[in-house]
Amino acid sequence: MTWLARNWDQVALGLAQHVGISISALAIAFALSMPLGIWAARSDRVQAAALTVAGFLYTIPTLAFLALLIPLVGLGPANAIIAMVAFSLVVLIRNIATGIRQVPPDIVDAARGMGMGDLQVLARVELPLALPLIVAGLRVAAVTVISVSVVAAYVNAGGLGTLIFNGIATDHPPKIWSGALTACALAIAVDTSLALVERHLRRQRSA
Amino acid sequence: MLAAAWQYLVTHPAAFGQALGVHVALSASALVLAALVAIPAAIAASRRPGLAVAITQSANIGRTLPSLAVLALVMPILGTGFAPSLFALTLLALPPIVQNTLAGLRSVEPDVVDAARGMGMTAGEVMRRIELPIAVPAVFAGLRTAAVQVISGAVLAAFIGGGGLGDFITAGIAMMALPQLLVGAIPVTLLALGVDAAFGLAQRRLTSAGMRAA
Numbered sequence: 008m009t010w011l012a013r014n015w016d017q018v019a020l021g022l023a024q025h026v027g028i029s030i031s032a033l034a035i036a037f038a039l040s041m042p043l044g045i046w047a048a049r050s051d052r053v054q055a056a057a058l059t060v061a062g063f064l065y066t067i068p069t070l071a072f073l074a075l076l077i078p079l080v081g082l083g084p085a086n087a088i089i090a091m092v093a094f095s096l097v098v099l100i101r102n103i104a105t106g107i108r109q110v111p112p113d114i115v116d117a118a119r120g121m122g123m124g125d126l127q128v129l130a131r132v133e134l135p136l137a138l139p140l141i142v143a144g145l146r147v148a149a150v151t152v153i154s155v156s157v158v159a160a161y162v163n164a165g166g167l168g169t170l171i172f173n174g175i176a177t178d179h180p181p182k183i184w185s186g187a188l189t190a191c192a193l194a195i196a197v198d199t200s201l202a203l204v205e206r207h208l209r210r211q212r213s214a
Numbered sequence: 215m216l217a218a219a220w221q222y223l224v225t226h227p228a229a230f231g232q233a234l235g236v237h238v239a240l241s242a243s244a245l246v247l248a249a250l251v252a253i254p255a256a257i258a259a260s261r262r263p264g265l266a267v268a269i270t271q272s273a274n275i276g277r278t279l280p281s282l283a284v285l286a287l288v289m290p291i292l293g294t295g296f297a298p299s300l301f302a303l304t305l306l307a308l309p310p311i312v313q314n315t316l317a318g319l320r321s322v323e324p325d326v327v328d329a330a331r332g333m334g335m336t337a338g339e340v341m342r343r344i345e346l347p348i349a350v351p352a353v354f355a356g357l358r359t360a361a362v363q364v365i366s367g368a369v370l371a372a373f374i375g376g377g378g379l380g381d382f383i384t385a386g387i388a389m390m391a392l393p394q395l396l397v398g399a400i401p402v403t404l405l406a407l408g409v410d411a412a413f414g415l416a417q418r419r420l421t422s423a424g425m426r427a428a
Contacts, residue, residue, distance in 0.1 A: 066410045068366035069281075071399040074383045078215060078392055154280035158370065161387065171286045175373060180290035187283035198278040 010181035017170065018185050025166035025193065028084055028159070029152045032091035036148060040096055044103025045129065054104055061097035069094070069155050073162045087159030094155055095148035102144025106137025139208040146201035153194045167193070219396035230382075230397060236296070237378035237402065240371060241364045244300055248307035248360060253353065256315035257341065266316065273309040281306055281367045289374045299376025303367050307360040314359070318352025319345055351421045358413035365406045369398075379405075 011018065047054035067075075072093065076086045110133050118132045134141075160168025170186030173179070223230055259266040285302045292298035322345045330344045372380025379402040386395025 063407070066362055066406050067403050068369045068406050070366075070369040070372075070380060070383055071402045071406075074387060074395050074399040075403070077387065077395065082387075150278045154282070157280040157282045161373075161384075168282065171282065172373070175286065175289070183286050183290055187280075187286040190283045191279050191287075194278045194280055194283075195275060198274075 036095035040099035047104035048107035087164035106140035218393035244303035252311035260319040276309040294375030299371035310359040311356040314356025318349030354417040
């Protein structure tokens with residue numbers, strides 16, 4: 008506790024880096040998954056192929072993935088962000104595609120009957136109805152990205168993992184605890200708040 | 215670079231074999247220990263709503279915790295080495311097994327249980343002969359998720375002296391020795407993909423014929 012009180016700025020810096028890199032990775036993953044998920048919702052073959060490849064990436068152990076990227080992109084945040092994006096794809100694509108597929112055909116027909124084109128149906132009917140599932144996907148992806156980011160400190164990506172690794176190297180438990188507990192708290196806080204958003208959206212849809 | 219990695223592998227067969235052995239032993243024991251705790255806990259919870267809520271909520275929290283943070287938190291308390299790593303990895307494997315087993319048991323239709331009771335089965339018989347067989351595919355889905363997570367977590371155990379293939383990766387990164395790094399990273403990736411595929415196959419095989427047809 009005394010260590011934390013004297014060094015809160017180090018923890019705050021780690022937390023800020025952690026949040027920053029996680030948000031960047033999530034934004035990139037979401038931008039990639041959106042078109043892929045929409046395409047997968049329209050075609051079974053695209054869905055099967057996208058989920059197989061993304062599932063394959065997701066199965067690779069985190070540290071091995073980061074290590075395998077070193078010969079290609081070296082050390083640093085770019086390495087970490089590529090790994091974080093790769094791990095988020097499967098859940099995002101799956102939830103976007105499932106969310107769109109779950110929209111009742113009657114509703115889509117009604118929208119077309121009102122004179123909406125494909126893009127309008129997608130933007131004004133399908134995506135809004137798929138939103139709770141898309142948020143559920145983002146929630147899992149966010150937790151995954153925060154977890155990967157802890158390990159990514161080992162390839163010099165910064166963040167809360169830096170405190171853990173420095174603490175281990177110098178045999179300094181307060182540093183380890185500060186880094187590890189802050190990372191856990193961040194993951195729980197993000198998970199809980201996105202769960203609340205998800206529940207709110209579901210209630211709105213069913214009302 | 216792959217040739218250099220292969221060269222490293224054939225010149226260090228004993229070290230590689232030892233690391234692979236530790237990695238498999240660590241992952242397999244964590245998975246078995248977690249299953250021994252999680253499956254009975256889920257069975258007990260399926261009969262007690264209060265316990266089910268408590269277990270589900272802790273599993274939800276447990277699943278969000280970063281693996282490396284859990285390993286790092288265990289180290290100052292239990293020290294470094296195989297046993298602390300095993301403890302942390304077992305903790306990490308619990309949530310997916312509990313969640314899936316509970317979901318599998320809940321998916322059993324009340325009518326089916328009623329029919330079995332009507333045939334004169336006791337609660338224990340209903341669990342053994344009806345509910346568990348129906349839940350088996352879900353249990354295996356949980357074991358599969360947990361196995362992949364544990365193999366991935368066991369790589370991180372290298373940071374707290376747990377040994378395993380992660381040792382090659384950390385040493386390779388520290389010395390920027392790429393062949394050594396690949397000797398850790400490629401086999402552990404293949405191990406994770408192989409175990410995932412094997413569990414997927416087992417899951418399909420163990421689904422009872424009646425349920426497959428349905």
